[in-house]
Amino acid sequence: MEIFGLYNYWVVVVLMMIGLYVVVASGNLIKKIVGLNIFQTSVFILYISIGKLKGGTAPILMEDPASYSNPLPHVLILTAIVVGVATTALGLALAVRIYGAYGTIEEDEIEEQESTT
């Protein structure tokens, strides 16, 4: 195994870490959700990279047998994308409500208000 064959995964890791960084570092609730999305999308890329086969084509069966890329990760990621968008929708809805209740979507300002009440 050569190190070079792994560069694809490393790009994914970098993306993943950017996403995670945004989630942990930013105090803005919507930014956090954006970060979560980046984090998740990078994991999707990880899965799809697993499925790729050198010289393979999309897994739609054709007359002449060729080598196909692995369909299973595709299926999993279809499901995971849906889960991701569902989480996003719910998270954003919560953020909107929080804005309604506190007038801000900055985490530390919310904490201040909570501790005073």
Added chain:
Amino acid sequence: MATAIAVARLDQLFAAVMLFGIYSLLSAALFVVMDAVDVAFTEAAVGAGIATILMLSALALTSRTQRPVPRRRHWMATGVVVVTGLGVIYGTLDMPSYGDPNAPAHLHVVPHYLQQSMAEIGIPNVVTSVLASYRGYDTLGETVVIFTAAVGVIGRLGVVPGITAYVKSGGMQHHLILRITAKLMLPLILLFALYVQFHGDYGPGGGFQAGVIFASAFILYGLVFGLEDATAVAPSIVVRVVAACGVLLYALVGVLSLFLGGNYLDYGVLVEDPTQGQHIGILLVEFGVGMTVAASMISLFYAYASYKPEE
């Protein structure tokens, strides 16, 4: 990747969200490169489309800028990220190379799908047959997830049927060109959605993508003609019933096959010929998925659009 870094650095949330849309579209392109056409389709529709719309509407309802990150959090975040990142990289060291046809992932379960699915299920798109039949239960779960989200958002933002006070009714109605273009586009989008729905067996596509496209037609309608008109076409209560029915349809197909003597979600028993049965079963459940997804997305849109901050 550059876009992702930019997203991380931007304090302007609006720009960050737009960049996220671009990022999502880029990753969709990446999926095509890696042969995952179905996934690319979905990512483009969902990540670049729906998720971005949702984020924008959430922004419209809150504030647009972010305060700079305090230094302490900055270091903490970097710490967490570096540890995890090194962890994953450590893990990748023993992985098979990218694209290696001899990786265990390609040798164990999957060959069965590739070689047998034509005989057992009879449709060329392997992604669809795995999705709807071999792992049909996952897909049922996925449908429930999106339904859950819709329930959650409605529960949180609350759509009161008939109340559309927040969106200035007919926001863009006076744009003649917009209206006409939208009118021209709508039938095409709807037609395309139906095509994607029923063509999923042969090419990329299926219930989920079709549902999203279908919903986007409605969202377009709602944006251009105002929420009132959109709710007149599809009242929110109807939309919710459709969403529920979609899940039920899927689940009932499962029960039906149970009664016909098969296992739960075993479409083979639906009619005499098992292959034919698989085909019908997949069509039905994909339709259920399409219904739920479209209806959930539309009700998400309604919920955001009609939300009125409580004073």
Added chain:
Amino acid sequence: MPLLAGPVCLLLHHPRLSWGLATTASWIAFFIALTLLDQVLSNGTITYALGGWAAPWGIEYRIDEINAFVLLIVSGISAITLPFARTSIEYEINPRRIYILYTAWMLCLTGLLGITITGDVFNVFVFLEIASLSSYTLISLSRDPRSLTAAFRYLVMGTIGATFILIGIALLYIMTGTLNMMDLSQRIPAVADTRTVKMAFTFLIVGIGLKAALFPMHFWLPNAYAFAPSAVSALFAGTATKVAVYLLLRFFFTVFGPEFSFDVMQSDRVLLPLALVGVFAASTAAIVQSDVKRMLGYSSVAQIGYMVIGISLVSVLGVTAGILHLFNHALMKAALFVSLGCVVYRIGSTRLTDMAGVGRAMPWTMGAFVVGGLSLVGVPLTVGFISKWYLILAALEQQWWWLAVLVLVSSLLALIYIWRVVEFAYFKAPADPAREITEAPATLLIPTWLLILANVYFGIDTSLTVGVAERAAKLLMGTAS
């Protein structure tokens, strides 16, 4: 017979139904779980292939002693708290949203049962998300605006956890090419030496740990419990974290096998000290809380610590203690939260100062709370005693006197925080003497006392719980050799 497993979940898919249907569905699920447990006990493991495709190509249900037992706990708690929920929820929630709450409740139950019953790791992820999304909804439905931030924080942590699990599954899939648990357990030993599998293990455990609120990752839990509607707190306390602990067991023992989990990865050496610190830190935090619900939230973190201690002893007795505590803690925490629900119904708050003097005004409610509290401390004749007893036995079996002593000392901490509530409820004069407080209505009291009686019953007659837990533990450990 295994066909019944399908309808279990199906019944719960019915969306948008009112309380009546939710309750019926819960009870049916409960009885099916009972039958399943009975079947498993007499016939051994049941498998059921969904869609008619044999595993590993399709997804299968796989029910053995341990998840049949967890199924029973989850559906049982739901079935008992729902009758309570009707009155309590009407008081605590905006009436227009009640049907949403029951829908989310059903979805949550679907998710939790789905996680428990399935034999496929990716399916676990899907159902985990169903359960989590609906639980964010359930928490945020409360009227208190702080529930929103609590739910949001839970959402962020939960999603990070779920994504970690997803990464773990990806790494496993790369190395083995399968997603089925049994298949994984057969194929992992061949590649167990790779760094990829080790990282997969770490990611999975951290991800599940986030969900289970294991000690250093517990920050979301107390707030989430404190601000959720009372009936929902009872449901979560009894089920959600329990299912996560079950997953932990499942991955440790079935998927990776104890040999890999504990000899190669040495996870017991990490978990045991963490769990111990967790028990003490969380119990201490519970003592200083001014809100009783939040106090119970911290106490839950501590109790999860006991389960993990049991697991990380890696002996049949230790695992038995862990599983027993899973069951017993579900019973006592649900009972405590439910009795607090009665308090909320009458006085509208669970702050200690507001609860001054309620002991005399609401004798039945506070009586229930005291019995539940004693059970938490581990007084003989209650379930709490049984699980502590087994835990100590397991510690002694390994000749770890210090551990047994620590468990006893930490129980004293529990005694302190329960005592604080008792002190306020019985020995302090009411803050506002003019206010008339009456006993909670019977619709609330009956389920509360049912739970309390269960606490006492299973504390005296332990043949069922201990028997099942022991068999489950033997099964889990047995897959090792």
